[in-house]
Amino acid sequence: MPQKDSGKIVAKKGSTFAEALKAAGVKNAIAALVDGAEYDLSTVAKQDTTLEPIFPDSPRGLKILRHSTAHLLAHAVMELFPDARPNAGPPTDDGFYYDIDMKPINQEDLERIEERMHQIASRNIAVERENLSRKELLKLFAWNQYKLDKIMENVPEGESSTVYRQGDFVDFCRGPHVPSTGYLKAFRLLSIASTHYKADENRPMLVRIYGTSFPDEKSLKEFLKNREEALKRDHRKIAQEMDLLVFNSERAPGFPFYTPNGMIIRQELMNFMARLNRQYGWEEVSTPHIYRDVIWKQSGHYAKYKPNMYLFTLSDGDSYGVKPMNCPGHITIFERTPKSYKELPVKYCEPGTVYRYEKSGEVGGLTRPRMFTIDDGHGFMRFDQIVGEVRSIMEMVKATFSGILGHVDMTFDLSEIDKNSPENYLITYHCNRCGTDVEARKAAMEEELVCPSCGSTDLSPDFSTWDTATGQLRQALDEAGLEYAENPGEAAFYGPKIDVHVKDALGRMWQLSTIQVDFFMPTNFGLYYINSESKHDRIVMIHRAIFGSYERFMAILIEHFAGKFPTWLSPLQAYIVPVSEKFNDYAIEVEKFLKGSGIRARADTGTETMNKKIKIIRQMRPSYILVVGEREEQGKSVSVRNRKDKTSVISLEEFQKKLLKEIEECRVEQTL
Template identity: 55%
Template sequence: MLNTGYKMINIKIKKGEKFNNIVPEKLKDKIIATRINDKLYDLYDEAPEDGEAELIDIYSAEGEKILLHSAAHLLANAVTDIYKNALPNTSNEDENTFYYDFKMDPVSIEDFPIIEKKMEEIAKNNIKIEKIILSKEEILKIFKNNKYKIDKINDNLKDNMESSVYKQGDYMEFCRGPHVPSTGYIKAFKLLSVSSTNYEGDINKEKMIRIYGTAFPDKKLLNSFLAKREEAMKRDHRRIGAEMDLFMFDNERAPGMPFYTPNGAIIRNELINYMKEINKSHGWEEVWTAHVFKDIIWKQSGHYDKYKNDMFLFELQNGDHYGLKPMNCPGHITIFQRNAYSYRDMPVKYSEPGTVYRYEKSGEMGGLTRPRGFTIDDGHGFVRPDQVLEETISLLKMVPEIFRTILGTEEISYDLSVIDKDHPENYLVSYICNNCSTKFEMRAVSKELKCPNCGSFDLKVDFSMWDNATDSLREALKTLNLKYTEYPGEAAFYGPKIDIHIKDALGRLWQLSTIQLDFFMPINFDLSYIDRDDKKVRPIIIHRAIYGSYERFIAILLEHFNGKLPTWLSPLQTYVIPVSDNYNDYASNINKILTENNIRSKADLSGETLSKKIKLIRKMRPSYIIVVGEKEQNANTISVRNRKDKMEIFEINKFIDYIKKEIENHKIDQIF
């Protein structure tokens, strides 16, 4: 972040010398901490050894973090000053924000001005922030009235240990630091929001008030952050969706279920059609599966056991039990099971824009990003173990192709989640009985681990299925030269996976695509194919989604483009406005020609003025506004205004040529 005028400065220091002494006078108001051998120190600290001290600039990323941390303390200082019975718990920093949790009576943003005023006062007084080293017992004494701090002290310090506490005026904090040298360094800050949380994130523990804020080295940076935040809020897909009339919710009749209006359905269908093309060219055959199943299938798949509280389940008059599908895989498996397969038939790859229903708890829903019914661009590949590599490579090629086309994004990151071999009990793995040599698969987390054949407990874990599959994923990533990060222990219990994140125009990272290997469903549904040597073999299932869900992807799309979608996705591609009624015929005719060329066009022949028509249609974000009057009629041309409000005159046929190419090629940029 930041880095405005920040250069790394190293200065030699002798053991025992105070860091403060080596900071050049002219940098005093920018340098807030130092670092030697990767350890951060306060400026009031003494060097622990001879060496080169790196001066930490408040404008550096490191400095910003320290500033945020000190600002959090400033907040706690102010809160405890104002609300005498407020007990500070703990704080944390994110990239540009901090929060502090308190046990206190609820506050609202209306109380912020009072708290901010107090913070300003403390900052203005430029109170020294000093570190004091004390024994655990002394620290416990200081915080004797705050049980949260006592927990924290006991968690972090062994008996007879010493630690630091920070003191600014009367306010004390149990903290490792480092901090800015005095409160005056916290020059530009603002409280942002308030919410609630549970102590230690445990839902069973008491409620706390969490106050969010931000801080920057100067007002200018603060204001630009606030402006960006404001802009991001304006880009909220719910707001854009309402302005463009794309989708709606009826909270009385179908809470959490998105309805697509005609405009929204256009976008959704364009995305679906594009995915169909891509699926087709990569060998994924489209299928269609039912939305309602008898609950036996969910019992067989294991979803019932694990997720029955989150499923839409119901009973008919005749006593039959049904459930709406929470996932598409059992449906695809059902289709797969209609045949017997040879190793030559593999892989079998089914895809579907599959709508699933999950009963999200009321507080967990939110716009299109977390609805109760949503459609996944789902795909299930039934593959031989030796085909995992090839299929993964194919998928890893699809993903960037799609996101570059639609979003124009280059920033894509890959996470590989693998097994934690120290805890085989958390995963579905193979075991071999040392007594009778039986091989079986089991997830041992809550079950007793013994041989199903002879009952022996003398078992050997066999990771070979996991190892081979994981190696294939790794090799696929390496083959394509993709940088990735590996996360041991993050794999699903049924197999390793690759998650793919995309950065949007606002710099936010979204997890969209996922490629998951599954050893579990093939066992549950007893899937098999016949191998070369006439033996039954279990296929591996690859679950994959590229967009993730259409709902969430549309939300991201809208925010990424601020609603100004590429023309091929735009519900309204051209909007024709006559200068006055006298040119209605010409405008209608232009509109007709455009429509005949499969361009989504409308003409506005209402009695409003030209300016007003433009004003009103803007929120709809048409790709091109076409204005025609006497000049155009005489010259047989159109005046075209693009999404950036630039204007150009076109001969109608030329314009149609251009826009058709723009649409066909899924261009992000407009023709001018």
């Protein structure tokens, strides 16, 4: 059993951390924590040192374990492929990888490498840390340009750094690592991929081997089982089985086509959102999909987004762009009349379909399509209204996910400006000579920023607008009692934002909702309102989406529910099977009765046997299977089989009543 926190352990001067832990009766530790820094167990205390053991089942320990397993991987590769040149092998969220310059390998090679890793692990070779001077390091790794690059980048002239050695294998590394290869027991190589050195297309291609590692076999098995489950739930596979959508790779690569079944789910989600929007004061509008290029120039999308847009020019010379975003359309509606401060906020929403050209290698399934529909909303408001509106949107977010998933496990990010690189953002600059304020995003400018009134180049960034807006987002989160992570540098260039992540049934986090404050576009479009002093004042826009996109959200729901949608979303709510042809009439009667109240019911009067029908319909994942025969016909009842294969006999009217209630309430669990 892994040990719990064993309180304070002191390594006496001159003894190793391993000895100290042993003396304290601590077993299974793989490293030690001293003042927040991680150390090898072989570290010798320079003075009496208070340390904390790191166990492999803790987050820190797991990282170390996986990092060591990455070394083991490189070690095995070097034994099998002496020409290989390892680059980098870090731990990741659920395992590790190692990037190696070598000839492409196949699945068999992967198995051989894994086998060799087990061999090396069982040799239980000590993993030893050595401190070497820069010069020694460069000499040691003279054979490997990648390591040389790292040494030169990371070890200043005249300084030293560390390597880790296990037998013949040595790696330039900060560590810490497990004491010996024998600590690595439960690991598995998962896949072969490839990657450019430093993610730069112009640099050489490296083989990336992914793997994972756990403290024990049981956790590994669990992980692999989970992974397999995720594969089984792949939305592309289930969407195929349930006939929800198709892709036609020749006619429209990357564009989803919804079939009638898929459209049912999509439509239900849209209805759900439409209702919520009405409830929270978001008015639905509809905007064109194609615009003259002038609007894209004005919005700034051309400057930043042009390579991802579908553009065309007609024979009369007019150029058009298909919309990659909905905001310009909503702005066009908003600006049709001047607005008084009393009218704000104005909130428009639309299930807005956008088209974005994704490079061929980037498209895939519903998560990266080239066309998707955002449950988009743009609020136009005064500065002082941000907090209230953000809070209201947060309520919508909560209502949405607790309503659809039945529980809410969410995390929040507050993405802020990186004040060290103001040039990347649209901010105000204050002229130090004449006091004029000018707004600019320096990174997008070709010439130096000068004061528009006096021509001075002495301008200082003024973060006050950003600070206020960020403060308002923070306040909204605080007032809602939510915990959140603050991420400097993650803001959009036009304003700070809140991102919402939701956990699915497999424990994966998905970024869904986003709430963004925007100063940029209102400026570009010259949006204003008339304040109480009859003066023009600045409009602030909030962009928000709750599902994100219908496509992506559907994909996530498919995987979350493994296709077994709550009844209100299910394309087939009642599948009716007559016991034999004799009862076809009653089956049709049941179908008609249920359909009459809007239930998606289908009687199968085909010539197959009942058993076969039940078997085949399984992949369509109907909510309920109704078997009807003589008894049911006599008693005007149905034999109901739910998704857990529980059967019950109930009167037809009662069934209809209960089903309607289940649908009406968007119940996640079946009630029958």
